Amino acid sequence: xxxxxxxxxxxxxxxxxxxxxxxxPEEGYERYADGLTPDIVRAISAKKDEPEWMLxxxxxxxxxxxxxxxxxxxxxxxxxxxxxxxxxxxxxxxxQARNWDEVPEDIxxxxxxxxxxxxxxxxxxxxxxxxxxxxxxxxxxxxxxEQGVIYSTIEDALHxxxxxxxxxxxxxxxxxxxxxxxxxxxxxxxxxGSFVYVPEGVSLSYPLQSYFRLNASGAGxxxxxxxxxxxxxxxxxxEGCSAPKYYEANLHAGAVELFVKDHARLRYSTIExxxxxxxxxxxxxxxxxADAKMEWVSGSFGSHVSYLYPTTILAGARSRCEFTGIxxxxxxxxxxxxxxxxxxxxxxxxxxxxxxxxxxxxVNTFRSSVVVGRKADRARATVSCSSLMxxxxxxxxxxxxxxxxxxxxxxxxxxxxxxxxxxxxxYLMSRGCSEAEARTMVVNGFANPVSKELPLEYAVEMNNxxxxxxxxxxx
Amino acid sequence: MPDTxxxxxxxxxxxxxxxxxxxxxLAISAGExxxxxxxxxAGKSTLGHVIMGDPSYQVSSGTITFDGTDITDxxxxxxxxxxxxxxxxxxxxxxxxxxxxxxxxxxQMRPELKTTARKFRQRVSEICEHLEMDDSFLTRELNVGFxxxxxxxxxxxxxxxxxxxxxxxxxxxxxxxxDALSIVSHGIEAYRQECNGALLIITHNTRILERLxxxxxxxxxxxxLVGEGDASxxxxxxxxGFGRFEQALAEKGGVSE
Numbered sequence: 001x002x003x004x005x006x007x008x009x010x011x012x013x014x015x016x017x018x019x020x021x022x023x024x025p026e027e028g029y030e031r032y033a034d035g036l037t038p039d040i041v042r043a044i045s046a047k048k049d050e051p052e053w054m055l056x057x058x059x060x061x062x063x064x065x066x067x068x069x070x071x072x073x074x075x076x077x078x079x080x081x082x083x084x085x086x087x088x089x090x091x092x093x094x095x096q097a098r099n100w101d102e103v104p105e106d107i108x109x110x111x112x113x114x115x116x117x118x119x120x121x122x123x124x125x126x127x128x129x130x131x132x133x134x135x136x137x138x139x140x141x142x143x144x145x146e147q148g149v150i151y152s153t154i155e156d157a158l159h160x161x162x163x164x165x166x167x168x169x170x171x172x173x174x175x176x177x178x179x180x181x182x183x184x185x186x187x188x189x190x191x192x193g194s195f196v197y198v199p200e201g202v203s204l205s206y207p208l209q210s211y212f213r214l215n216a217s218g219a220g221x222x223x224x225x226x227x228x229x230x231x232x233x234x235x236x237x238x239e240g241c242s243a244p245k246y247y248e249a250n251l252h253a254g255a256v257e258l259f260v261k262d263h264a265r266l267r268y269s270t271i272e273x274x275x276x277x278x279x280x281x282x283x284x285x286x287x288x289x290a291d292a293k294m295e296w297v298s299g300s301f302g303s304h305v306s307y308l309y310p311t312t313i314l315a316g317a318r319s320r321c322e323f324t325g326i327x328x329x330x331x332x333x334x335x336x337x338x339x340x341x342x343x344x345x346x347x348x349x350x351x352x353x354x355x356x357x358x359x360x361x362x363v364n365t366f367r368s369s370v371v372v373g374r375k376a377d378r379a380r381a382t383v384s385c386s387s388l389m390x391x392x393x394x395x396x397x398x399x400x401x402x403x404x405x406x407x408x409x410x411x412x413x414x415x416x417x418x419x420x421x422x423x424x425x426x427y428l429m430s431r432g433c434s435e436a437e438a439r440t441m442v443v444n445g446f447a448n449p450v451s452k453e454l455p456l457e458y459a460v461e462m463n464n465x466x467x468x469x470x471x472x473x474x475x
Numbered sequence: 476m477p478d479t480x481x482x483x484x485x486x487x488x489x490x491x492x493x494x495x496x497x498x499x500x501l502a503i504s505a506g507e508x509x510x511x512x513x514x515x516x517a518g519k520s521t522l523g524h525v526i527m528g529d530p531s532y533q534v535s536s537g538t539i540t541f542d543g544t545d546i547t548d549x550x551x552x553x554x555x556x557x558x559x560x561x562x563x564x565x566x567x568x569x570x571x572x573x574x575x576x577x578x579x580x581x582x583q584m585r586p587e588l589k590t591t592a593r594k595f596r597q598r599v600s601e602i603c604e605h606l607e608m609d610d611s612f613l614t615r616e617l618n619v620g621f622x623x624x625x626x627x628x629x630x631x632x633x634x635x636x637x638x639x640x641x642x643x644x645x646x647x648x649x650x651x652x653x654d655a656l657s658i659v660s661h662g663i664e665a666y667r668q669e670c671n672g673a674l675l676i677i678t679h680n681t682r683i684l685e686r687l688x689x690x691x692x693x694x695x696x697x698x699x700l701v702g703e704g705d706a707s708x709x710x711x712x713x714x715x716g717f718g719r720f721e722q723a724l725a726e727k728g729g730v731s732e
Binding site for chain 2: 421422423424426427428429430431432433434435437438441442444445446447448449
């Protein structure tokens with residue numbers, strides 16, 4: 001009952017993640033050599049039969065990657081990540097399917113166990129499923145396609161004369177390849193991901209969902225997501241990720257570029273549950289037009305190390321950003337997460353509400369950056385961050401940064417840090433809950449403001465993840 | 476007594492650095508209503524919490540037997556499942572946990588109370604009506620932002636749902652206005668009738684007792700049970716206070732604090 005650290009607790013290395021922790025054999029897969037050379041980059045590009053500009057971009061990015069140094073003054077240590085031993089391209093032997101029956105049995109089983117086809121039938125407008133480096137399934141409801149919505153892989157869009165210029169127009173413009181070393185890496189070897197185009201005035205009544213599964217050991221996943229929401233359009237996009245546990249390091253360095261035009265709305269929801277050998281160095285960025293709204297819902301549970309700071313640029317007057325996030329760091333996890341908002345136009349507003357939970361020696365760092373530009377008259381931003389520490393050996397830090405260059409703007413920040421009180425646990429136990437149930441209930445309650453923003457099946461998944469983690473905590 | 480529900484024998488308990496309860500003997504039979512009175516700080520609430528299994532108090536000697544089982548070493552959840560309920564003087568706020576789903580959870584974990592979602596909803600509605608509680612309370616977070624009186628009603632709602640064999644009401648009457656007190660009294664009456672529940676009512680005023688048939692009254696002074704009687708003892712305390720009991724304890728040489 002007491003909250004003094006219990007050595008035994010911290011020794012529970014892992015919880016039953018059997019739902020996520022299954023490995024399918026890699027036989028017959030096309031796996032490129034480890035390490036990074038122009039030959040590998042050319043091979044990836046040739047396999048995809050890309051336009052020349054894309055190959056040039058890849059090769060330039062590769063140069064940038066080798067040139068740029070690793071940031072040595074930032075966040076958790078990533079020196080254990082040895083790029084010479086990460087395979088940047090692993091492809092299952094299959095063509096992309098539009099029907100689950102055409103997907104190879106082992107891969108289909110994987111996604112079935114993750115509940116993807118079921119969710120597609122019940123509550124989604126379209127689904128993309130990526131397995132290692134390639135999308136193996138992509139499909140969208142016909143009525144959505146009839147509205148002119150495009151939801152495909154970027155590779156397919158590049159092969160379509162109608163969409164190739166659009167991809168060319170946007171790809172790599174929001175996240176420059178020299179943004180940081182891993183952005184350069186991403187552009188050199190990117191593969192898979194989704195291209196979404198929602199035409200002017202079109203509202204999707206159901207979300208689109210892409211699910212990313214990294215099955216191969218010692219491999220990287222570098223998917224690129226490019227979403228264009230034209231003026232007055234409305235989209236909810238969901239991204240899910242998971243991987244089984246390996247002893248070798250895996251790397252995820254995806255990029256997400258979101259273009260939200262005037263009067264449009266985009267909600268981007270993520271539940272990330274990478275295994276705890278994953279370096280999740282992901283970059284996400286949105287630019288938002290006048291009177292438009294960007295909503296982020298972000299749940300981070302997995303990975304060994306995460307650098308994740310979705311960025312929103314409020315470029316148009318009266319544009320808005322809402323960011324709701326939760327990060328759960330357990331044993332062996334060092335998660336550096338947060339967000340960045342740039343308010344660059346008059347009457348823009350940003351509201352950031354994040355929660356973090358640390359246990360069993362897990363480390364959480366919440367990093368936020370609010371930048372108010374000179375033109376952002378009457379801009380308003382509030383940042384609120386609360387942390388829950390489940391024991392004395394875990395750690396939680398908050399690093400808020402603010403750069404306000406307009407005297408009429410107002411920016412507020414609040415941070416709280418707390419523990420589960422003995423009184424609360426006793427109260428719940430006096431109603432029949434076991435200690436583990438009581439603590440899980442408190443943690444779920446703490447996470448509730450985030451889970452209620454998620455689509456139901458994801459909220460359920462998040463509660464289950466918390467339950468799994470908490471069961472690991474109390475033996 | 477064959478039908479003794481709760482039997483406390485020679486119980487001494489306290490915090491790590493301070494003994495609070497001294498050699499307590501107390502027996503409550505099924506369906507009986509007992510009242511525990513005493514001045515502020517006498518240790519009444521501590522006894523309630525020790526019976527519930529609050530680990531911030533340690534039992535240094537004696538035993539607590541409930542329904543024939545020695546529960547002295549049981550954790551609070553085991554005692555709850557065995558049929559003991561403690562209504563808190565200050566119920567704890569649990570943010571983010573919706574009241575309704577909490578009620579459902581604590582009922583579904585008891586095999587004898589498992590029921591369908593629809594029947595459960597009906598039962599909760601009935602009790603809410605009885606307690607004059609607004610249905611909108613159910614979608615709010617457990618105890619969060621409720622007034623003192625509303626929190627007591629939520630405790631009553633849980634009591635009536637869980638139907639324990641023994642309910643310890645810790646200062647349930649404190650901070651209630653006349654109307655709320657009357658509603659809570661109705662709740663207690665309903666508990667007695669519907670579940671033949673036993674009660675240990677901890678209080679230092681007698682207003683709530685006017686509406687209840689009390690079987691036994693116990694008086695606690697400085698951690699000692701120093702007096703016992705029937706309902707008439709309440710009237711005596713009401714008019715003359717605890718002076719006589721404090722004096723008696725002093726003459727006995729009292730147990731030191």
